Amino acid sequence: MSDSKLDLLQGTLDLMVLQTLAAMGALHGYGIARRIEQVSGNEVLLNQGTIYASLVRLQQRGWISAEWGTSDNNRKAKFYSITKPGRKQLSEDAAYWQRLSLLMNRVLALPEQEDKS
């Protein structure tokens, strides 16, 4: 495993997918995966295949919807878009992540104690 890439925390992928769909509108799985890779600047260790587990989970919770359609270059693909409850969930989760990351920043900013031995 490359140690230069980030391993995704449980649940973070779901949030990324929601945010991507909220920002970009309807997208197919490949599009979502590519978008996350681009945004992360290839910082994320992501097998594109894993995105689908997240998609089916979100879909079952009613936060995104899916429909077969045709891509720009005339290929059949399944398009996902965020739903209203999805947007609500996204804002809740985003707020949560922001609080968590602020907290983590503060904790990590504590000065390290001198080693007295």
Next chain:
Amino acid sequence: MIDRLRQSLQRIASFFRRAQLDQDFDSEMASHLELAIEENLRSGMSPAEARRQALIQFGGTQQAKENHRDSRGIPWLESLLQDLRFALRMLRKSPSFTAVAVLTLGLCIGANTAIFSVVDALIIRPLTYPDAGRLVTIHEIIPKLSSFAPLVPVNAVHFREWQKNARSFDQLVLLGGRSFTLTGTGDAQRIPGARVSSNVFSMLGVKPQLGRSFRADEDVPGHDQVVVISHPLWVSRFNANPDVIGKRIVLGGDSYEIIGVLPEDFHFPRLSQLYAMTVSEEHPEIWKPFALRDDELDAVGDFNFACIARLRPGVSISQAVSELNLLQADFVRQLGANVELHATLIPLQDQITGRSRASLELLLAAAAAVLLIGCVNIANLLLTQAVTRRNEMAIRSAIGADAARLTRQVFVESLLLSTLGGLCGIVVAYSAMRVILTNVPIDLPRMDEVHLNGWMLLFTLGVSTATGLLFATLPAWYIARIDPLATMRSSTRSATSATKVSRLRSLLVSLETALSVTCLIAGGLLLHSFINVLSVDTGFEARQLVTVDLNLPDTRYSDLTTKNTFLSALLERTRALPGVSASGISSKLPLSGEGGNNLVLAEGVDLPYEERPLADIRNVSPDYLTAIGIPLRKGRVFGESDRTRQVALVSALAAERIWPGQDVIGKRFRLGGIDSPLNEIVGVVGDVRAVSLNKSPSLTIYVPYWQRFRNDVSLIVKTVGDPAVVSSEIRGLIRESDPEIPVSAFQTMQGIVMSSVAPRRFQTTLVLLFAGAAALLAGLGIYGIVSYSTSQQTNEIGIRMALGAQRPTIARLVFGQALFPVGAGLLGGVVLSLGLRRVLSSFLFGINPADPATILGVICFLGLVAAAAIYFPLRRAIKISPMSALRYE
């Protein structure tokens, strides 16, 4: 929250659309890859490179599929289904194993379910009356009489006192047996009935289906000509006609108005179940108000009735008992009588089922033991299978299955097996219940309330699951400990696990041997007791005797003279019939309940009331003793010439107890108070076991039938010819003399004897059946284990033979190995049964629960079974030639 719920529902939905969703995901993946390849091509890759990169970026497609499935469906259920499919395949692959296991389980579980459903209906489920937990029966206690009768029936005067003063009860009800002769419509018919306090039905919480129940003002002599009838009687005798309400019927010559019909699902206990003593009363079909007569209000005599009461809410039994005892003490003080009087309560449920409870628990224990032996056998078979499948398990473990998954596989297989067994058990239970219900001796109460129901199915399910888990633990334990590397490296087992497994097996053999020894000893002791009861000296001769019960309607036979005229004539005409060698009448036949119990006061002895001996008084004709074969020991039997004198016969025991060491002929005594007439003893006769075969004879006094007035008599006839012919002739005779006398079914005395021991026979048969099953299962189990272990030892045997060991040496070796756990089990079983001897002794008659002959016999029998089970596999093992033995594996 709603989102989660939604997700769960979706997951369940996806579970059922697996194939479609898989397909959908396949196309989605294909489209994903195409999109990726296209983009890669656009960035200038060669087609092959574009495809390779797309696949790398995607990651494992199989893995993505698995993840997709896991996150959308119910992964544990899916793998469980997989296990189940696999388990089914395994069972199909070894059909004989499956059949043996399922049948064994089916029989064991079925037997348990059947017995349990009887236990459930009789003991566990409360009576069907509302709030039945507060219903109790009341009995009186006369401490001085307690050696003879610990509890006595209720005295009507005492009942009135309680009714007036007791605060512990909401309601109290007095009951007494009373048969009715229904005439007027069709044949005269004898119908069992009861006299009851007017509030009996409201206390039991039942409303008549038609009409009304009794009013309080009907509970008075003179106003009591009303009856409530049971649903079955309404259907059988009145064609379920709703117009019967208000109709008048003739009972025993008196006219009664039918005021109510009880609902179909209402069960009234048999009166005999409510009494503390042995009385023969049946399920009442007709109820009339009690209407106590003045002549029944004797404060110190006449303990004749049953009493049911409903406790006030919140009052405990002990509170109610102490209140009753205070009332009894007050009452005795008021009377100024020198007698101690107490009372006690028994919950109605216990009162009704008490006598059958222990017997049913014994049966349940025997059935459970057989089930346990069955489980041991199957555990063994599964353990054997686990050992032979260790390679498969090792491979599965090597390619990533964890121990939990492998053991789960074992549990799934066992549970599948036990569930199949349970299904089979339901069928067995259903047929067994039918056999039990049709053959059950009448002594078991509430038998009509027993049937298969939801609880039974739940019980079966519970038992099957429990057994499945039980017999899976051993193989699961074995499989969880498989070391894949060691297992696959060598085809033979590692030495340590082999000894552990075989030690475990020996333990199982010991366990099942011990259990079946215990069952067999219990069965043997019961059988011995049953034979003892049958061969006990009854004091009478039951062969060639036919009996019939007569009830003389009291309106037309209201005095001694008319009754005596009728009975003398009937006896005369019966005696004259061809095929009759003797005929007599008695107020009570042997084994049909206690006669009239009365206190005896010998002339010249002034004993206080409570110290007078109590005797069973029977009114008989002179020929009765000849007919039934009770021998005359001394003096003479009374005869026609004694009609004008007060005479009596006493049993040898009565003579010995009441007049110890004296010549009783010519001695006189009184029955009842000091002013009652003196009876002179003219003879002493043999003792008879008249109440029950396993109860020693009681003090008995025979008084000529013409001295005492009774409307219920039994005619007994000794035949020389065919009893059936004689019976029909006697029936004709009675009909001719008085067509309004109801004639019961004729019974042979032997039939009465047999039905008196029917409960014991039923219990003995079932326990023996279970013991036989236990022995068979134990034999099969030992056979299975020995044949497996000898087949595992084939190699060793071959080596020993090749090295020069003789066949007998090897046979001794193998036999010894197998016999050791059996011996330990035999010993364990004997110890167990000795430990249970106190429990067992209450079921036994005339035999020591540690009877050495029975124990020795059982050991020999089971030893032989075990020897046979060992011999056959052993013979196969040593017949094998050393060469082929060495080539084995």
